[in-house]
Amino acid sequence: MPSDRDKTLAAFGEKQAASYDDRFAKASAMRDAMHLVTRLALGELSDDARVLCVGAGTGLEIAYLAAAFPRRRFTAVEPAPAMLTLCRQRADREGFADRCEFHEGFLESLPEGEPYDAATCLLVSHFLERPERSEFFAEVARRLQPGATLVNADLASGVGTPRHARLMAVWRRMWLLCDTPVEQVDQMLTEFEKKVPLLPPAEVVELVCSAGFESPTPILQTLLIHGWSFTRSS
Ligand SMILES: C[S@@+](CC[C@H](N)C(=O)[O-])C[C@H]1O[C@@H](n2cnc3c(N)ncnc32)[C@H](O)[C@@H]1O
DSSP states (O other): OOOHHHHHHHHTSHHHHHHHHHHTGGGHHHHHHHHHHHHHHTTTSOTTOEEEEETOTTSHHHHHHHHHSTTOEEEEEESOHHHHHHHHHHHHHHTOGGGEEEEESOGGGSOOOSOEEEEEEESOGGGSOHHHHHHHHHHHHHTEEEEEEEEEEEEOOOTTSHHHHHHHHHHHHHHHHTTOOHHHHHHHHHHHHHHOOOOOHHHHHHHHHHTTEEEEEEEEEETTEEEEEEEEOO
């Protein structure tokens, strides 16, 4: 039986990677908002800060942050080879590859090094069940120096509540707006409800704090996407 990690890799294979950047084109304002608040939350770091980007995907957030902060350095951690290939290509194309390190694999396989000044985990950890998610954030905390900033954005919702049902109805309209055929949307959302272990926003905050962070600050909500900044506890 495939492990959760195998399923993650399969979900971000070559076909999915190739369409990843364009799939949400008509809802790109949501992604732009996420990047903007991430940039603002990381605004106080030193000019040459080192940022760990876990689940870097095709490199969208690194490209945005690299343009905003031209002396900062980034480490892209990404287990799906096709996604990381696109991330590297973007870095070459947009001229920030010399400030990037690329690690193909999960975070625990990243070679040990100096602790980072900040981390981003955008749209990554909602794929993980609660115990794996706790381990994931504990590993992020371990790679950061005390006082470092984490920006985390997760899909979050209290499944089974009327509020969740209303939110999913709006989420469905977002997919339709993005020109996804209706049968595909409905099939995808059925799979999503079965497979993605959404937690209510307050439980995400509690889990991240238990893994070694404090000062949770809500910086974003667009539909299911919730974003926070946290400080790595001393
Ligand atoms: C929805 S994409 C988000 C990519 C990017 N952060 C963005 O916002 O566009 C999720 C990415 O996280 C990666 N991923 C999934 N589980 C992970 C894990 N446990 N550790 C690191 N990356 C993971 C996937 O391979 C995928 O590229």
